[in-house]
Amino acid sequence: MPSTRRFRAATDLFLKTTTSAHRAVLDLSGGRLGTRFKRMPTLALTTTGRRTGLPRTVILTVPVVTDSTYLIVASRAGDHVSPDWFHNLCADPSVRVSFQHGATRAMTARVLDPAERDRRWPEVVAAYPGYETYQKRTTRRIPLILLAPVAGDMP
Numbered sequence: 001m002p003s004t005r006r007f008r009a010a011t012d013l014f015l016k017t018t019t020s021a022h023r024a025v026l027d028l029s030g031g032r033l034g035t036r037f038k039r040m041p042t043l044a045l046t047t048t049g050r051r052t053g054l055p056r057t058v059i060l061t062v063p064v065v066t067d068s069t070y071l072i073v074a075s076r077a078g079d080h081v082s083p084d085w086f087h088n089l090c091a092d093p094s095v096r097v098s099f100q101h102g103a104t105r106a107m108t109a110r111v112l113d114p115a116e117r118d119r120r121w122p123e124v125v126a127a128y129p130g131y132e133t134y135q136k137r138t139t140r141r142i143p144l145i146l147l148a149p150v151a152g153d154m155p
Contacts, residue, residue: 039127039128040061040062040063040127040128041061041062041065042059042060042061042062043059043060043062043070043072043097043098043099044057044058044059044060044097044098044099045057045058045059045060045072045085045089045095045096045097045147046095046096046097046098047085047088047089047092047095047109048088048091048092048094049088050087050088050090050091050092055096056084056085056088057098058083058085060072060073060085061073061128063123063124063127063128063131064120064123064124064127068148068149069146069147069148069149070097070107070146070147071120071123071124071144071145071146071147072144072145072147073124073131073142073143073144073145074086074142074143074144074145075131075134075135075142076134077134077137078133078134078135078136078137078138078142079137079138080138080139080140081140082140082143086143086145089109089111089145090111093108093109093110094106094108094109094150095107095108095109095147097147105149105150106149106150107147107148107149107150108147108148108149108150109145109146109147110145110146110148111143111144111145112143112144112145112146114141116144117141117143117144120144121144124144
């Protein structure tokens, strides 16, 4: 069962290791490699730590891109708890998003309400069917978050 301490510890180690490796590939290649994962684009999301107030950056896949908005998934590989970055953006929805080639943009994060989440979920699963597997691993409804540019911070 995914709610065990062992599963959480393994998930923590896996996610931290892959994020560090992914960031190293991006940095060492100057953004030429690592901009896609599982056929989805990636971005670096910087939130403000809800307890520390310090910037916290994670690299995430983006299953759905529409115009200048990005739909991201707080799956944590189907664990029964949401990722820390999700809790951080719930506490402060003002985030910074960095893209390939170094462009950074101020954005606002909005957690989709249940009806909108259910309507958009098929788009997410179409982009990466593994999200459906993650949803089956957990009893929590995996949140979807829409990132939208802050007015005046358009490229």
